[in-house]
Amino acid sequence: MVAKTFTVEEGWEYMRNNGILKLIRILEGRSEPSFTIAESMMLYTTVYNMCNQHPRPDNSEKVYKKYQEVFEEYIIPKVLPSIKEKHGEIMLMELVKRWVNHKVMIRWLSRFFEYLSRSYLVKKLDFSPLEELGVKHFRNLVYLEVGRNAIDVVITLINKEREGQQIDRGLLKNVSDFFIEIGSVCINCYEMDFEALMLQDTSEYYSRKASKWIVEDSCPDYMLKAEECLKRERDRVFHYMHPSTEKKLVEKVQHELLMVKSKQLLEKECSGFCALLREEKVEDLSRMYRLYHEIPQGLKNIASIYKEHITGEGTALVKEAEDAAPNQDASKVGVQEQVLIRKITKLLDKYVAQVNDLFSNHSLFNKALKEAFEVFCNKTVAGRSSAELLAASCDNILHKGGNESDEDIEETLEKVVKLLAFTYDKDLFAEFYRKKLARRLLFDRGANEDHEKSILSKMKQQCGGLFTSKMEGMVTDIILAWEYQTKLVEYLRSNSNANPGIDFSVTVLTSGFWPTYKSFNLSLPMEMAKCVQVFKDFYDTQTKHRRLTWIYSLGTCNINAKFETKTIELIVSTYQAAALLLFNSSDRLSFSEIRTQLNLTDDDLVRLLHSLSCAKYKILKKEPNTKTISTTDNFEFNYKFTDRMRRIKIPVPPVDERKKVIEEVDKDRRYTIDAAIVRTMKSRKVLELQKLVIECVEQLSNMFKPDIKLIKKRIEDLITRDFLERDQDNPSMFKYLA
Numbered sequence: 001m002v003a004k005t006f007t008v009e010e011g012w013e014y015m016r017n018n019g020i021l022k023l024i025r026i027l028e029g030r031s032e033p034s035f036t037i038a039e040s041m042m043l044y045t046t047v048y049n050m051c052n053q054h055p056r057p058d059n060s061e062k063v064y065k066k067y068q069e070v071f072e073e074y075i076i077p078k079v080l081p082s083i084k085e086k087h088g089e090i091m092l093m094e095l096v097k098r099w100v101n102h103k104v105m106i107r108w109l110s111r112f113f114e115y116l117s118r119s120y121l122v123k124k125l126d127f128s129p130l131e132e133l134g135v136k137h138f139r140n141l142v143y144l145e146v147g148r149n150a151i152d153v154v155i156t157l158i159n160k161e162r163e164g165q166q167i168d169r170g171l172l173k174n175v176s177d178f179f180i181e182i183g184s185v186c187i188n189c190y191e192m193d194f195e196a197l198m199l200q201d202t203s204e205y206y207s208r209k210a211s212k213w214i215v216e217d218s219c220p221d222y223m224l225k226a227e228e229c230l231k232r233e234r235d236r237v238f239h240y241m242h243p244s245t246e247k248k249l250v251e252k253v254q255h256e257l258l259m260v261k262s263k264q265l266l267e268k269e270c271s272g273f274c275a276l277l278r279e280e281k282v283e284d285l286s287r288m289y290r291l292y293h294e295i296p297q298g299l300k301n302i303a304s305i306y307k308e309h310i311t312g313e314g315t316a317l318v319k320e321a322e323d324a325a326p327n328q329d330a331s332k333v334g335v336q337e338q339v340l341i342r343k344i345t346k347l348l349d350k351y352v353a354q355v356n357d358l359f360s361n362h363s364l365f366n367k368a369l370k371e372a373f374e375v376f377c378n379k380t381v382a383g384r385s386s387a388e389l390l391a392a393s394c395d396n397i398l399h400k401g402g403n404e405s406d407e408d409i410e411e412t413l414e415k416v417v418k419l420l421a422f423t424y425d426k427d428l429f430a431e432f433y434r435k436k437l438a439r440r441l442l443f444d445r446g447a448n449e450d451h452e453k454s455i456l457s458k459m460k461q462q463c464g465g466l467f468t469s470k471m472e473g474m475v476t477d478i479i480l481a482w483e484y485q486t487k488l489v490e491y492l493r494s495n496s497n498a499n500p501g502i503d504f505s506v507t508v509l510t511s512g513f514w515p516t517y518k519s520f521n522l523s524l525p526m527e528m529a530k531c532v533q534v535f536k537d538f539y540d541t542q543t544k545h546r547r548l549t550w551i552y553s554l555g556t557c558n559i560n561a562k563f564e565t566k567t568i569e570l571i572v573s574t575y576q577a578a579a580l581l582l583f584n585s586s587d588r589l590s591f592s593e594i595r596t597q598l599n600l601t602d603d604d605l606v607r608l609l610h611s612l613s614c615a616k617y618k619i620l621k622k623e624p625n626t627k628t629i630s631t632t633d634n635f636e637f638n639y640k641f642t643d644r645m646r647r648i649k650i651p652v653p654p655v656d657e658r659k660k661v662i663e664e665v666d667k668d669r670r671y672t673i674d675a676a677i678v679r680t681m682k683s684r685k686v687l688e689l690q691k692l693v694i695e696c697v698e699q700l701s702n703m704f705k706p707d708i709k710l711i712k713k714r715i716e717d718l719i720t721r722d723f724l725e726r727d728q729d730n731p732s733m734f735k736y737l738a
Contacts, residue, residue, distance in 0.1 A: 008059050011050035012066055015112070019043045020070055023108050027101040028078070035108070043112045051115060060116060067113050067130065071137035074105070083146050089171065092153055095146065096174045099138065099182075106134035139182050143189065150175065151194050155201045158236065162205065173240035180242060195245055199252050202233075206256035214261045218271035220284040226257040226291060254295050262292075262301055273302060274309050285358045299364050307368035310351055314376035317343050325382035337381055341393040345415035348373065370422065377422040387425040388658070390416060391432035398451055399444060409451055417458040424705040426463060427672075428665045430471075435515050435657060437471055441478045442507065442554055449475070463702070473513030481507040484542070491538045498537065500530040508539075511549070516664070522552045523599045525581040528574070552578075561619065565642045570619070571649040575600070575608050580619065583637040591631045602631065609635065611652045617643070619650065669704060673714045676700055678723055681736035689715070689732045 018039070025032045035043075051060045079098045086094050110117070110130045117130055128136065154175055157167045176190070183189030206229070213222050233253055237246040258265075266273040276284050292298035321340040351369055359365040378386050393416050397409060404412075423429060440447045452475055460468045485505050492499050524532065532550065539548060555574030559581070560567055572580065578598055582589060589597075595605050606629045613620040613635060614627050621638045622629075676699045680692060687695075693711050700706045715734070718724045727733035 008050050008062050008066075011046050012063075014046050015043060015066075019112055020109075023105060024074055024078075027105060040111060044114060047113050048115045063113070064116055067109065067116065068133060068137065070109065071105075071134060072141065075102075075137065075141045080142055080145060083142065088153055089157070089168065091146070092150060092171055092175050095142075095150055096171065096178060098142070099178050102134070102138050106131055109134065135182065135184070139189070143182050147189065147193060151179075151197050154194065155198055158198065159201070159205060161236070162232070169239045176240050176242065190242060191244075195242075195248070199248055202249060202252045203256055206253055207260070210257050210261050214264050219265055219268045219273070219276065220271060220281065220287075222261075222265060223284065223287050223291060226253075227287060229253055229257065230291075250294075254291075254298075258291055258295060258298065262298075266301060266305055273305050277306075277309055282358060285354075289359050289362075293360075293362070299362065303362075303364040303368040306365060307372045310347075310369060310372035311375045314344065314347060314373065315379070317347070318376050318379045318381060321381050337384065337389050338393055338396055340381060341389060341416065341419070344373075344377065344419060345412075348418060349415065373419075373422040374424070377419060378424050384658075385425060385428060386423050387429035388432050390419060390423060391429050391436055394433060394455060395436035395440065398447070398455070399440060406451075410454060413451070413455045414458055417455065417462055420459065420462055425665075426467065427668065427703045428662070430467060431515070431661050431665050434471060434474070435661060437474060438515055441474060443556070449479075467703075470513045473510055477509050477513060478507070481509075484508055487542070488535070488538055491541070492534070498534050500527065500534050502527060502531065504531045504535075506535045508548070509551075517551045517553060519549055519551055520553075520601075520604070521599055522550075522575070522578060523597060524552075525578055527581070528557075528578065561641075563641050564639050566646070568641075568643060568645070569647040571647065573652050575604070576612060576650060576652065579608055579612065580637075583620075588634060588636050591629070591633050591635070594635065607653050607655075609633075611650060615650070615653075617641070617648060617650050669706070669710075670714060672700065672703070673706060673711055674718060677711070677715060677718060678736075681724060681734065685736050686727075687734055689734065692734060 019035075022032060022035070026034065047063060050063050079102070083091060083094050083098060113130055154172060157172060161167045176194070179190035179194045183191070183193075209225075209229075213225055217225065230250060230253055233249050234246060237243065237249060241249075268275070273288065276288070288302065289299070292302055317340060321336050324336045355361060355365045355369055380386070381389060384392075394413065397412055397416065420426065420429060437452070440452070456468045456471050456475065459471075488506070536548065539546075552574040557572055557574055557577035559570050559572065559577055561570050561580070570580070575598070579594060582594060582597055586593075591605070591609070594609070595602065598605070600608070609620070609622075609629050612618075613622040614629065618638055619641055621636045623634045623636075673696065676696045677692065680695045680699070681687060684692075689712075692715070693708060696711050697706055697708075715724065719726065719734075722737055724734050725737055727735060
């Protein structure tokens with residue numbers, strides 16, 4: 001390429017007449033052919049020659065300034081007036097048109113002046129590239145003049161569309177692209193100018209709408225409108241905004257429609273959240289969850305109301321049972337409590353299904369459900385704790401489940417065990433359950449071993465292996481007892497001299513598994529004493545390292561009583577049988593004589609004689625003939641007794657063991673708390689009182705809810721027993737003594 005010698009002014013005159021003015025005529029829509037390759041090369045060469053004059057003066061900076069003047073001389077007199085004289089959508093159309101033309105202008109001029117980019121601008125790093133310079137000029141000369149007006153027009157059009165009018169979405173897309181492109185070389189015009197104003201206007205728009213709709217519409221209708229608005233806003237972003245706007249725009253709509261009005265919306269009297277729950281409006285509840293689930297912390301208020309609603313419904317059931325309890329017949333004591341348990345399990349099924357199906361098993365709603373059930377599942381009914389009620393319910397199902405199928409019993413047991421998760425006093429439940437399990441295993445001939453094992457398996461899964469270990473041991477004892485009985489029969493068959501002459505069976509229990517029972521050294525009749533000795537001899541052949549302690553209070557006996565009219569088989573306890581057999585050798589016995597011969601306490605003997613002489617079946621005659629037993633009474637066998645049945649069971653008045661069970665659990669809790677304190681201090685060595693209490697509560701809460709005062713009291717007791725000591729300088733700090 002040969003450099004031609006001419007001045008910058010001469011070269012620029014050629015550029016102006018043959019390049020710039022022709023380009024302007026093309027942009028203005030006049031009939032002008034485009035640049036040929038030869039013309040383009042000539043214009044490029046002219047720029048090259050202007051920049052490289054001999055003897056090598058550097059004219060590149062002058063040419064660079066001339067390049068800038070091209071934009072100013074075209075935009076100020078031509079482009080800007082053509083935009084400012086128009087309004088509304090027409091103005092936007094003109095703006096888009098002029099921006100498209102300007103990009104064409106930049107593209108051609110960048111080709112003509114490409115040499116500047118390859119030489120001068122490379123050396124002058126602080127100068128803007130040619131394309132960037134062209135965009136800056138349009139921004140500074142046009143956008144700063146009409147940009148705010150254009151933004152206002154765009155926002156007006158968006159609001160028109162929100163009100164249902166048709167707008168030119170393609171035009172808005174082009175304007176949006178213009179904001180993005182014009183801000184690409186400097187400040188982000190789209191985000192800082194358009195988006196900021198549009199989001200502010202959106203907040204104001206939906207604030208007005210929310211204030212109107214919250215008064216006019218029901219909760220379901222309001223949510224339908226909110227859902228539709230969110231859908232349409234997302235659609236707007238898709239069609240004519242940048243994708244980054246969607247999250248911000250949706251958050252504004254959610255805030256104004258859902259969060260600001262959430263309290264009013266959720267608490268609407270006839271159509272709010274609680275009303276939807278009561279009427280089981282599945283679709284509306286699902287919509288509410290979908291709308292608020294997308295908002296951070298949006299579900300918090302709903303879950304709180306959900307908890308209150310469930311708590312109210314459950315508490316009402318408890319109050320209903322509490323109110324009905326004093327009016328129950330004596331024969332129906334506990335029936336209302338059983339009805340309560342069934343209602344609560346039904347309530348649990350309902351809300352568990354709701355949380356799963358409507359609220360996607362969300363953790364907040366699971367927590368609300370748990371906390372709500374913990375409130376009313378730990379209330380007392382007629383003086384009975386929830387732990388006792390649950391144990392009684394399980395006993396009722398297992399004891400009287402014969403009318404139901406195995407599947408129904410299993411399902412019912414599973415529901416009842418689920419309630420155990422909400423019960424604080426699990427240790428109290430376990431003790432009541434063990435008492436009732438013992439009676440079923442020992443006295444209920446219809447007890448189902450599979451059902452017993454099944455519920456223990458469910459409890460084990462719910463509360464852990466330690467919780468059910470004793471109960472499982474009880475079931476195992478009964479299975480082993482059957483094996484022992486088979487071996488006993490074989491033993492008696494092979495040792496005819498050892499046979500006592502009456503049929504008997506013995507159940508061997510492991511003392512660590514079973515509840516504690518009173519053990520009296522009852523003076524047995526000869527027939528029974530021989531049975532005891534025979535079994536001892538047999539048991540010694542089976543094991544050499546176990547000691548038998550006889551619990552006669554749990555025994556039963558079938559004896560034939562010969563009355564004047566007929567012989568009746570009596571099913572009685574071991575104590576009752578021992579007392580009745582005394583009358584084989586005596587026609588008349590006093591209270592003191594019976595006490596001496598049986599070696600029983602006065603209280604136990606009073607209960608025993610009352611069941612035989614003052615209850616439904618008067619096997620003994622008492623003098624004087626009163627309804628109470630006195631130590632001066634005398635007793636005779638009632639030969640005149642008769643009954644239409646040939647076999648009758650004579651019950652012994654039950655002893656209320658509730659108080660004893662509660663006392664035993666309280667005692668065990670003291671030991672358990674001591675163990676937790678020592679275990680914690682042994683691992684920590686030194687610990688503050690507050691932290692020690694917190695750790696103990698965490699350890700114990702899976703079995704019972706410990707009383708803070710009791711924990712502190714046990715700490716003081718351990719100090720006196722030299723397990724712990726207080727720090728002399730800090731009384732709230734404790735040290736473990738090894």
